[in-house]
Amino acid sequence: MENKRYYGIDVGGTTVKIGLTENGAVLDKWSVPTDTSDGGRNILPDIIRSLPGPAAGAALAVPGAVLPDDTVNRCVNLGWGVCRPAEEFTAVSGIPCRVLNDANAAALAEQRLGGGKGFESVLFVALGTGVGAGVVLDGRLRVGARGTAGEIGHLCLDPLDTAAACTCGHTGCLEQYASATGISRLAAQAGYPGLTSKQIVDAAAAGDGKLEAVVDRACDALGRGIASACAIIDPETVVLGGGVALAGEYFRAKVQAAFDRYAFHACLGTEIRLATLGSDAGMLGAALYAMDRP
Amino acid sequence: MENKRYYGIDVGGTTVKIGLTENGAVLDKWSVPTDTSDGGRNILPDIIRSLPGPAAGAALAVPGAVLPDDTVNRCVNLGWGVCRPAEEFTAVSGIPCRVLNDANAAALAEQRLGGGKGFESVLFVALGTGVGAGVVLDGRLRVGARGTAGEIGHLCLDPLDTAAACTCGHTGCLEQYASATGISRLAAQAGYPGLTSKQIVDAAAAGDGKLEAVVDRACDALGRGIASACAIIDPETVVLGGGVALAGEYFRAKVQAAFDRYAFHACLGTEIRLATLGSDAGMLGAALYAMDRP
Numbered sequence A, B: 001m002e003n004k005r006y007y008g009i010d011v012g013g014t015t016v017k018i019g020l021t022e023n024g025a026v027l028d029k030w031s032v033p034t035d036t037s038d039g040g041r042n043i044l045p046d047i048i049r050s051l052p053g054p055a056a057g058a059a060l061a062v063p064g065a066v067l068p069d070d071t072v073n074r075c076v077n078l079g080w081g082v083c084r085p086a087e088e089f090t091a092v093s094g095i096p097c098r099v100l101n102d103a104n105a106a107a108l109a110e111q112r113l114g115g116g117k118g119f120e121s122v123l124f125v126a127l128g129t130g131v132g133a134g135v136v137l138d139g140r141l142r143v144g145a146r147g148t149a150g151e152i153g154h155l156c157l158d159p160l161d162t163a164a165a166c167t168c169g170h171t172g173c174l175e176q177y178a179s180a181t182g183i184s185r186l187a188a189q190a191g192y193p194g195l196t197s198k199q200i201v202d203a204a205a206a207g208d209g210k211l212e213a214v215v216d217r218a219c220d221a222l223g224r225g226i227a228s229a230c231a232i233i234d235p236e237t238v239v240l241g242g243g244v245a246l247a248g249e250y251f252r253a254k255v256q257a258a259f260d261r262y263a264f265h266a267c268l269g270t271e272i273r274l275a276t277l278g279s280d281a282g283m284l285g286a287a288l289y290a291m292d293r294p
Helices: A042-047 A085-093 A102-113 A180-189 A196-204 A210-234 A243-247 A249-262 A277-294 B043-049 B085-093 B101-113 B180-189 B199-206 B207-235 B243-247 B251-263 B276-292
Strands: A004-011 A015-022 A027-034 A057-064 A074-075 A080-083 A097-101 A122-127 A132-137 A141-144 A236-242 A271-275 B004-013 B016-024 B027-034 B057-062 B072-075 B082-083 B097-101 B122-127 B131-139 B140-142 B239-242 B273-274
Touching: A004 A042, A004 A102, A004 A277, A015 A042, A015 A277, A027 A042, A027 A180, A027 A277, A042 A085, A057 A102, A057 A277, A057 B276, A074 B243, A080 A085, A085 A097, A097 A102, A097 A277, A102 A122, A102 A132, A102 A141, A102 A236, A122 A210, A122 A243, A122 B082, A141 A277, A180 A196, A180 A210, A180 A243, A196 A210, A196 A243, A196 A249, A210 A249, A210 B207, A236 A249, A243 A249, A249 A271, B004 B043, B004 B101, B004 B276, B016 B043, B016 B276, B027 B276, B043 B085, B057 B085, B057 B101, B057 B276, B072 B122, B082 B085, B085 B097, B085 B243, B097 B101, B097 B276, B101 B122, B101 B131, B101 B140, B101 B276, B122 B207, B122 B243, B122 B273, B131 B207, B180 B199, B180 B207, B180 B243, B199 B243, B199 B251, B207 B251, B239 B251, B243 B251, B251 B273
Parallel strands: A004 A057, A057 A097, A122 A236, A236 A271, B004 B057, B057 B097, B122 B239, B239 B273
Antiparallel strands: A004 A015, A015 A027, A074 A080, A122 A132, A132 A141, B004 B016, B016 B027, B072 B082, B122 B131, B131 B140
16 A cells, blocks of 8 residues: 555754655654754665655655755755755655755645645745745645745845845845844844844733834734735735744734735735644645655 | 637727637737727627627636636726626627636737747736736636736835825835836936826937936836746746837846846846737737637
8 A cells, every 4th residue: 555655754954854644644753863964965865764665755845945857956954055865865765756845845735734724825934044935826836937936035125224134145035024033133123132033022922012013013024025925926815834923813913914004905805824734844745745746 | 610719809998809719820800999988888799799700719808807707896997897797798699708807818828929938937017007917827827816916016116105106005016116107107206297108218218318217217116026026936937018018128128137136046047028919919818718718
């Protein structure tokens, strides 16, 4: 029966999460440490050694850009440059393999099984160190012609805000306001250096007016960016995930209010929902991707 | 053989352009005046009366919002409110009919037969009185969950620019800078009131430095908006159409340069092309849409 089984493999900077799935159900899951030494060359052998047996397919969710032909274009956190890990994985394991971006994997999982369940078109936005994203249309993940589909984190919101220099080389990207890093940056600007985004959102929710203004500014940027993305792809719904979104309804409601302020009138009514799969989303999405495109 | 024939019908504010096509080739084309009197109730009967015979299908391209179920949500220029013209068309003519937005129709035509030929995913941007747009992915037109897919004209570029109040109710929409109306507005702001966008672009191309600065500002906004859209949908290519784009390579090169300034690095290399089908694009796209979704 192993030919209906798929491995979903979420390769993070410190841990690799692996799940063995059958018809979308997780039969078993485990993890292995990510050995980033030596250009990350032990990562794939370590993963393959941990697998209990053959399968119909596998997919690797990785923290970096992936081109539509499964070429990885750098994963700084893994030590990988431009490489083709699916080929190496298949050559050693004998298991057909695909590669996708980790936020894209989470998008697919949240659309099928999580916060976007019941919708065929979903914009997923993951608020972590950066802002990741993914687009599912007609029930299928869209990676785009160059693998950037959904890259809402680099929408240019304010090209003149020189305080918001982005790692991408531009200025005023959404990521500089709405990621965990961005929220901490805004708080530091407001006179509260050294706080994590969780500390900031918790204090704001507990009634700190100055930090609430910081959170409002982050949510305003995020709502405006999501409004732009919805004008372009017009999904049925939007799902917010990642660490920052763990702040829950307090944060979601602020993003929804900002979206409603900026949205093109025909997009009003688009609901912003919270992700539900937590840190399993990448692994689950990778397994679904392997099933979709064996 | 009439069951392979499709009518493409582009319903404009003054003229309806109609084409009879077979396998994508135009066998005949003609037009009828648009009678907007009496809430536009004569438009469909006038069209149907002009048809030479039965066909396998038809589609109406209309200047307004169309929901995915073919409900029209107002066409101010036609006198139509919320209505379902495809049903009326079919009831009277016996020909299966669909409805789509006119810029969406032009997008499909340009992707299959025009400036985007050879590409499966295209963002089309039409610069006219407003900024229309359409998205083709995997060779199929995507209208979105609420019919707004591609609505690049209402990307919010500068929410604080109160001089750029948009008809949509917001401030600082792309349309306020890059449409024919927007370019005239920017020129008036710069001390040149009463000029058409064609006069402005022609004078700029002929060496008027102040008007070139106006055109540069319009192209900067358009390039930034296209860069945002490409980060989200990541098409293979972008096609510029509509009256303003008739300015040709002078205008295109400026938009490409602005795109290259703002684009997310992975999107660099996306080429902006000029539309080639002119004013037939809506009619041709409607016929293709009728063929795609009979």
